[in-house]
Amino acid sequence: MIKITFPDGSVRDYERGITGLQIAESISPRLAKEVLACSVNGETYDLTRPIEEDAEIILYKWEDEEGKHAFWHTSAHLLAEALQALYPGIQFGIGPAIEQGFYYDVDPGTATIKESDLSTIEAKMQELASQKETLTRRSISKADAIKYFADRGETYKCELISELEDGQITTYTQGDFTDLCRGPHLPSTAPIKAIKLTTVAGAYWRGKEDQKMLTRIYGITFPKKKELTEYLELVEEAKKRDHRKIGKEMELFMFSETVGKGLPMWLPKGTALRLRLEDFLKNIQKQFGYEQVITPHIGSKALYVTSGHYAKYGKDSFQPITTPEEGEEYLLKPMNCPHHCEIYKWTPRSYRDLPLRLAEFGTVYRYEQSGELHGLTRVRGFTQDDAHIFCRPDQVKEEFLSVMDIIFIIFKALDFKNFEAQISLRDPINREKYIGSDENWEKAEQAIIDACQEKGLKAKIEYGEAAFYGPKLDFMVRDALGRKWQLGTIQVDYNLPERFKLEYTGADNQKHRPVMIHRAPFGSMERFVAVLIEHTAGKFPLWLTPDQVSILPISERFNDYAHEIKKYLDSQNIRAKVDDRNEKIGRKIRDNELKRIPYMLVVGEKEAENKEVAVRKQGDGDKGVMKLDEFAKILNEEVQNMINKW
Numbered sequence: 132m133i134k135i136t137f138p139d140g141s142v143r144d145y146e147r148g149i150t151g152l153q154i155a156e157s158i159s160p161r162l163a164k165e166v167l168a169c170s171v172n173g174e175t176y177d178l179t180r181p182i183e184e185d186a187e188i189i190l191y192k193w194e195d196e197e198g199k200h201a202f203w204h205t206s207a208h209l210l211a212e213a214l215q216a217l218y219p220g221i222q223f224g225i226g227p228a229i230e231q232g233f234y235y236d237v238d239p240g241t242a243t244i245k246e247s248d249l250s251t252i253e254a255k256m257q258e259l260a261s262q263k264e265t266l267t268r269r270s271i272s273k274a275d276a277i278k279y280f281a282d283r284g285e286t287y288k289c290e291l292i293s294e295l296e297d298g299q300i301t302t303y304t305q306g307d308f309t310d311l312c313r314g315p316h317l318p319s320t321a322p323i324k325a326i327k328l329t330t331v332a333g334a335y336w337r338g339k340e341d342q343k344m345l346t347r348i349y350g351i352t353f354p355k356k357k358e359l360t361e362y363l364e365l366v367e368e369a370k371k372r373d374h375r376k377i378g379k380e381m382e383l384f385m386f387s388e389t390v391g392k393g394l395p396m397w398l399p400k401g402t403a404l405r406l407r408l409e410d411f412l413k414n415i416q417k418q419f420g421y422e423q424v425i426t427p428h429i430g431s432k433a434l435y436v437t438s439g440h441y442a443k444y445g446k447d448s449f450q451p452i453t454t455p456e457e458g459e460e461y462l463l464k465p466m467n468c469p470h471h472c473e474i475y476k477w478t479p480r481s482y483r484d485l486p487l488r489l490a491e492f493g494t495v496y497r498y499e500q501s502g503e504l505h506g507l508t509r510v511r512g513f514t515q516d517d518a519h520i521f522c523r524p525d526q527v528k529e530e531f532l533s534v535m536d537i538i539f540i541i542f543k544a545l546d547f548k549n550f551e552a553q554i555s556l557r558d559p560i561n562r563e564k565y566i567g568s569d570e571n572w573e574k575a576e577q578a579i580i581d582a583c584q585e586k587g588l589k590a591k592i593e594y595g596e597a598a599f600y601g602p603k604l605d606f607m608v609r610d611a612l613g614r615k616w617q618l619g620t621i622q623v624d625y626n627l628p629e630r631f632k633l634e635y636t637g638a639d640n641q642k643h644r645p646v647m648i649h650r651a652p653f654g655s656m657e658r659f660v661a662v663l664i665e666h667t668a669g670k671f672p673l674w675l676t677p678d679q680v681s682i683l684p685i686s687e688r689f690n691d692y693a694h695e696i697k698k699y700l701d702s703q704n705i706r707a708k709v710d711d712r713n714e715k716i717g718r719k720i721r722d723n724e725l726k727r728i729p730y731m732l733v734v735g736e737k738e739a740e741n742k743e744v745a746v747r748k749q750g751d752g753d754k755g756v757m758k759l760d761e762f763a764k765i766l767n768e769e770v771q772n773m774i775n776k777w
Contacts, residue, residue: 136187145182152178152318155190166190167322168201168315175201177268177315193354203228205266205305205317206256206352210235210328212308213255214348218242223310224287224336224345230615232351236334238287244346249328252348256326263321264305268314273297276311287336325359326352329366333502340500365612372612374664375506381669381677381726383660384507393504393511395657400677403706405656407675409492411544412516412652415537421490421518426470428494432460437630438469439566443599449498463496468624468649471519472631475645480635485645486522486530492656493517507661514656520648521633524574527646531582531604531621534650538606538619541652544777545663545672547618549609552588554579555596565599571625575646576602578623600626601649610666618659622649669727670749674770680707681723682744685716685735692739696732696759703763724749730766 132144135154145154151169155162155178169176170189175197176182191198207226210233214221218239226235237244244252271279273292279302280288288311292300303312305320317323328350336342353359370376378384383401390396397405413423432451435441441448444465451460464470471489480487494514503509520530542550556576557565565572579602583590590604597603603622607615624647627633637643653659663671673679680700684693690711700707710719716733723731732744737756744762746754757765 133182134185135182136185138189147183148181150179150181151176151188151190154188162190165192167192167195167198167317170197175315177201177266177318179266179318180268180315200228201315201317202322202354203233203352204312204315205320206323206326206350207233207235208266208303208305208308208310208312208316209256209259209320209323209326209352210252210348210350211237211310212259212306213252214239214244215308216259217252217255218244220284222285222287225291226310232329232349234347234349236336236345236347238343238345244331244348246331249331249348253326253328253350256323256328259306260320260323260326262306263319265319266316267304268316269302269304271300271302273300276300276302279309280311322354323352324354325356326350327359327363335500335502338500369612369614369665372665372668373506374508374661377664377669377727378507383664383677391511392501393499393509395507395510395512401660403677404671404675405660408653408656408660409516411675412537412541413490415540416488416490416518419488419533419537420486421488424471424474424489424491426464426467426474426491426493428464428496429461430464430470432462434469434473435462435465438466438472438627439600439630440466440469444497447498449496464493465495465497467491467493467495467515467517468519468627468647469631471517472627472633472647475521475633476631480521480645482523482635482637482643485635486520486526488518488520490516490518507657510657513658515651516653516656516659518650520650521628521645522648523635523637523643524646527578527623527648528582528585530648531578531623532585534621534648534652535582535586535588535604537650538621538652540777541619542606542608544773545666545675547608547610547666549613551607551609551615552583552590553596553605553607554583554590554592555598555603555605556592556594557597557602558595561595565597567600567626567629571629572602575623575625579604579621598622598624600624603649608662610662611668612665614665616658616662618654618662619652620650620654623647624649670729671727672773673729673766674773676706676727676729678706678708678726678728679766680705680730680732681726681728682707682709682732682734683716683719683723684709684711685733687711687713689734689736689739692734696734696744699759700763703767705763705766720747730762732762 133147134142135145136142155166168191169178171182171186211223211226214237220240222238224236276292277289301313302309303316328348330349332347333344334347336345382398384395384397386395448465449463451462453460474489492514496512499509499511522530557572601622601624603620605617606619608618609615628644628647633645634642635645682693682696684690693709697707697709729749731747734744738744743756744759745756746762748754
């Protein structure tokens with residue numbers, strides 16, 4: 132017998148070899164129908180995999196991320212099974228579950244898979260799913276695995292197997308399809324009721340541009356057709372909210388192939404929006420004791436060799452810049468932290484000088500493959516709202532808590548109500564990708580866990596997601612459509628101070644090493660603005676929006692009065708513009724609504740005579756006629772009320 136401990140702390144005895152599905156059946160038939168996967172001592176298991184020792188168990192349903200992951204992982208295999216039936220000789224790369232659905236990278240040989248083929252593939256998937264095929268897990272030796280897949284001409288699978296350790300290789304079989312896979316999976320294809328293949332794209336094998344271009348097919352599945360319908364409605368709404376589309380309509384930013392791929396340029400209105408966000412954060416930082424610095428856009432290659440960034444990211448960065456001086460090399464700045472370490476070293480520091488909080492809106496450059504670029508969310512040059520706190524070990528928790536306060540202020544001000552926190556720790560087994568001592572890592576990880584507990588913040592722990600130099604706390608924000616974005620991040624780092632030999636003189640008159648906290652509440656200005664555009668559909672908070680008011684004269688005769696209004700609103704710190712185009716008033720109203728301007732002031736003969744304005748509010752229609760000073764007071768009070776909330 133073995134003891135199974137449930138999340139509520141209760142313990143039951145079961146026979147050794149019991150499965151998660153059998154445990155669910157012992158609780159209730161309904162639970163057994165709903166459960167999709169389970170966690171056994173922290174590892175996600177198939178429901179049909181035997182449990183051989185005492186274990187803590189969690190049963191996952193569709194509502195759980197782990198349940199969706201198993202559902203979509205099995206759906207990826209279902210896609211591959213359908214492709215194998217429809218395209219004889221097709222080769223398979225990898226087919227993982229992703230945050231929303233799944234994909235499979237395939238090499239169809241001489242065939243071509245197009246968007247128009249997706250409905251046929253969907254139909255085959257539906258046919259196979261309805262057969263309720265069971266998925267069978269099998270452990271296999273490395274030699275047998277290579278022979279099996281080589282006999283089938285699966286060169287991509289053989290390459291993957293060659294890098295695996297013998298004794299840790301498993302396959303999954305459903306129907307006539309067998310795949311190299313670690314799992315976990317559903318017990319069968321029966322729960323997959325609604326299927327939608329969404330796009331066909333190209334993807335280099337293993338993400339490397341010097342490898343063959345494969346065909347990537349994306350899809351999503353659900354246990355109910357109603358859920359697929361709701362998802363497709365959200366997809367259509369997301370298209371309307373696409374930051375690239377809205378950014379163009381609102382004249383916020385642009386890209387130019389002549390300037391270079393992935394290098395955004397901010398137009399006047401977008402610049403005004405971005406600078407307002409920067410000023411907002413600068414004012415908060417001032418209250419929390421930060422000092423602004425500015426560092427160069429390039430740095431000596433030696434700087435990044437010292438920091439460790441070159442060893443970790445050098446191959447994926449822009450190549451070094453050589454100068455006429457022999458042996459002299461520079462890099463476009465991929466990170467701000469090494470520069471800030473050098474600022475810290477500029478002068479001797481005492482324990483009384485700490486914490487030292489250095490902040491910079493620093494632009495950095497990283498080479499992203501052209502196929503990965505996407506609007507403002509994936510670019511090659513971006514500005515981080517970066518700051519680095521150098522503090523004593525006894526100050527780490529307090530400083531970490533203060534950074535959390537800043538992030539909460541930002542989320543409240545921008546109406547990000549739905550967010551999750553993730554504590555990213557080292558991989559407990561594969562530790563060669565990290566730098567620094569175990570002792571420093573353990574102290575850094577515990578500091579983050581303690582801070583979250585003190586704040587009462589429920590944070591999910593993810594192993595293997597830490598930065599190479601330290602653990603971190605990431606904030607995942609869900610936007611108005613329920614999509615998850617990683618924005619704010621806080622990282623505790625004992626390692627860069629070691630690598631740069633940073634010191635301070637303690638109260639004992641001895642030299643000590645400071646601790647470094649990296650933080651970026653927005654993450655990057657580009658990505659944050661993209662998320663904000665899609666979250667608000669371009670209808671920014673009144674305090675932030677580039678244009679708060681558009682003044683619309685109904686004919687040229689009233690242009691002078693419209694400009695008088697603008698002058699007055701300027702004096703009241705209200706951002707206004709005059710639309711004095713020779714267009715009908717209906718056209719002007721439609722155009723300004725498209726630009727998401729919160730207020731429109733329509734002025735004609737009556738308004739000019741009485742020094743009044745006819746007010747229209749975005750999304751709320753006609754608000755009546757009022758005196759200009761009354762309108763200015765209402766708008767400024769609305770802004771002030773927003774600010775008072777945070």
